[in-house]
Amino acid sequence: xxxxxxxxxxxxxxxxxxxxxxxxxxxxxxxxxxxxxxxxxxxxxxxxxxxxxxxxxxxxxxxxxxxxxxxxxxxxxxxxxxxxxxxxxxxxxxxxxxxxxxxxxxxxxxxxxxxxxxxxxxxxxxxxxxxxxxxxxxxxxxxxxxxxxxxxxxxxxxxxxxxxxxxxxxxxxxxxxxxxxxxxxxxxxxxxxxxxxxxxxxxxxxxxxxxxxxxxxxxxxxxxxxxxxxxxxxxxxxxxxxxxxxxxxxxxxxxxxxxxxxxxxxxxxxxxxxxxxx
Amino acid sequence: xxxxxxxxxxxxxxxxxxxxxxxxxxxxxxxxxxxxxxxxxxxxxxxxxxxxxxxxxxxxxxxxxxxxxxxxxxxxxxxxxxxxxxxxxxxxxxxxxxxxxxxxxxxxxxxxxxxxxxxxxxxxxxxxxxxxxxxxxxxxxxxxxxxxxxxxxxxxxxxxxxxxxxxxxxxxxxxxxxxxxxxxxxxxxxxxxxxxxxxxxxxxxxxxxxxxxxxxxxxxxxxxxxxxxxxxxxxxxxxxxxxxxxxxxxxxxxxxxxxxxxxxxxxxxxxxxxxxxxxxxxxxxxxxxxxxxxxxxxxxxxxxxxxxxxxxxxxxxxxxxxxxxxxxxxxxxxxxxxxxxxxxxxxxxxxxxxxxxxxxxxxxxxxxxxxxxxxxxxxxxxxxxxxxxx
Ligand SMILES: Nc1ncnc2c1ncn2[C@@H]1O[C@H](COP(=O)(O)OP(=O)(O)OP(=O)(O)O)[C@@H](O)[C@H]1O
Ligand SMILES: [Mg+2]
Numbered sequence: 001x002x003x004x005x006x007x008x009x010x011x012x013x014x015x016x017x018x019x020x021x022x023x024x025x026x027x028x029x030x031x032x033x034x035x036x037x038x039x040x041x042x043x044x045x046x047x048x049x050x051x052x053x054x055x056x057x058x059x060x061x062x063x064x065x066x067x068x069x070x071x072x073x074x075x076x077x078x079x080x081x082x083x084x085x086x087x088x089x090x091x092x093x094x095x096x097x098x099x100x101x102x103x104x105x106x107x108x109x110x111x112x113x114x115x116x117x118x119x120x121x122x123x124x125x126x127x128x129x130x131x132x133x134x135x136x137x138x139x140x141x142x143x144x145x146x147x148x149x150x151x152x153x154x155x156x157x158x159x160x161x162x163x164x165x166x167x168x169x170x171x172x173x174x175x176x177x178x179x180x181x182x183x184x185x186x187x188x189x190x191x192x193x194x195x196x197x198x199x200x201x202x203x204x205x206x207x208x209x210x211x212x213x214x215x216x217x218x219x220x221x222x223x224x225x226x227x228x229x230x231x232x233x234x235x236x237x238x239x240x241x242x243x244x245x246x247x248x249x250x251x252x253x254x255x256x257x258x259x260x261x262x263x264x265x266x267x268x269x270x271x272x273x274x275x276x277x278x
Numbered sequence: 279x280x281x282x283x284x285x286x287x288x289x290x291x292x293x294x295x296x297x298x299x300x301x302x303x304x305x306x307x308x309x310x311x312x313x314x315x316x317x318x319x320x321x322x323x324x325x326x327x328x329x330x331x332x333x334x335x336x337x338x339x340x341x342x343x344x345x346x347x348x349x350x351x352x353x354x355x356x357x358x359x360x361x362x363x364x365x366x367x368x369x370x371x372x373x374x375x376x377x378x379x380x381x382x383x384x385x386x387x388x389x390x391x392x393x394x395x396x397x398x399x400x401x402x403x404x405x406x407x408x409x410x411x412x413x414x415x416x417x418x419x420x421x422x423x424x425x426x427x428x429x430x431x432x433x434x435x436x437x438x439x440x441x442x443x444x445x446x447x448x449x450x451x452x453x454x455x456x457x458x459x460x461x462x463x464x465x466x467x468x469x470x471x472x473x474x475x476x477x478x479x480x481x482x483x484x485x486x487x488x489x490x491x492x493x494x495x496x497x498x499x500x501x502x503x504x505x506x507x508x509x510x511x512x513x514x515x516x517x518x519x520x521x522x523x524x525x526x527x528x529x530x531x532x533x534x535x536x537x538x539x540x541x542x543x544x545x546x547x548x549x550x551x552x553x554x555x556x557x558x559x560x561x562x563x564x565x566x567x568x569x570x571x572x573x574x575x576x577x578x579x580x581x582x583x584x585x586x587x588x589x590x591x592x593x594x595x596x597x598x599x600x601x602x603x604x605x606x607x608x609x610x611x612x613x614x615x616x617x618x619x620x621x622x623x624x625x626x627x628x629x630x631x632x633x634x635x636x637x638x639x640x641x642x643x644x645x646x647x648x649x650x651x652x653x654x655x656x657x658x659x660x661x662x663x664x665x666x667x668x
Contacts (some may be wrong), residue, residue, distance in 0.1 A: 188464075
């Protein structure tokens, strides 16, 4: 094996990325600056109100969308985070998750639809999904930096890529799962493809799509934490600092905060999906 | 007027149709073609027409190609060969838009498992076809409401399909098809998923609606009783081919082959056969101006206890009995005009044997069959009704 020269796969990928950076980084840097500003504004917005106001708002949302139990959990959980002086980090992380999820959904749903209606698109998209999902999450961090620089935007970029696949897959699945008899009924009344999509297939796929979005949010949360390594800040930043300074207490404290946030986000989005089925 | 005309319609499922088509032309059977080529023959050389206002029922066992046939009529399935003409237009020549327009304007389709949209309430389900036509909301709901009223579900507008019973769901399905005011109704085993009782109700309701609407209906079923009850004509299919096509009576009276014969063995013929098919013409009749003596002789010659009295224009007046004649002779009357008993029951040639039997059960003599002007067409008697049911 030693005699056969190594395939310079790493060089090829680097060359490709270099080419892209050389030619497009001026563009991505502009996007990066604006996005960063936008994110800062959102965080500022969330921090504008005193935490107790925000806790009440979040609890109300949890109560309305999930259950009164979830409302109570939200009050207790977020109060604990406030008390641990992790409020700002939590808001930063939440913002990253929301922005990344939003962008991911914006890309994933149309992609999922495309994969469902076009065989060719399906054959291209599905292997890409496999690749994106099996690639270790850290790897996405590296190329993000030359394009977007260190910081939140790189974090969001890699998070979007990492978190997108479930929504793409489940959008595609949800559409394909619609009973053939219903699709046929739509056809029999003379629906165009667009009418069929928006009046029958998509509405019926919503519970499945919501399950995908729920997964995407969970993945986004986990990735946002990892992305602290490239300066994303937030709760992940706390964990990262704790690792560097070997402070297990600080690390677990932030870890618990992440778990609380995860539970709240998960239950709320799960219930939205199920609510639509009934 | 011919509404639908199907000419040499053939459908092969599979990717090597040419070969299968060639074998089919040689008269090779569906099973053999599948063995040799792996291609499935859905339909093989189907020809028939449906006229405006007619209910044509296609009947056959599972896999005989019924669904494929009905889907070729609105091109949900593309035929491999042959043509379908709707109002004289060959629909295979239509481009995509013209085809969508045709489906929107001309067809209403009802499905075996209802195929209602679970995310829409009843009214929005019924309005679906109109929404696809991009009709504005007010008019759309107005039409949907009147379609719902036709099927008696006007109080269920806001219910979700899952809240309704099977029978009600299919009424919604029917209303959805009727809402677009189509010329043609395509009904693929529309009542097959319903309980027998509900099913009978729906059949009657369809017939009642049809008597008012005069749509052209292509109705699919695997149930011969249903086919014979609903159809003006019935197409019997087997392995993608037509075995027999005819009125219910034609099929019951003269089955084309053993296959059909086996089917009709268990059919309740008394519901299908009508007086038309067992009518006996009779010339043993009396005229009101005949003399009692002449009639007496006539009746004695024919061993009759009673005889029909008919005017010269063939209008049935009633009967006279042997006792009546004898009284007339003893009184020496010149004609029988005063002796005619007018309370004789009658039936028409479209009455089923079932109806004839219920009349004959009360009336111990032969039953005169008359037309709308009460003119005598012939008679049926206990003997030939029973013979027909044998
Ligand atoms: N999409 C398809 N691909 C391959 N074969 C098909 C397809 N659709 C139908 N067939 C075959 O064509 C034949 C006719 O099927 P079709 O569904 O028309 O029968 P049917 O009379 O409606 O039966 P059923 O009473 O079960 O609904 C069957 O042999 C079936 O296997
Ligand atoms: Mg079928």
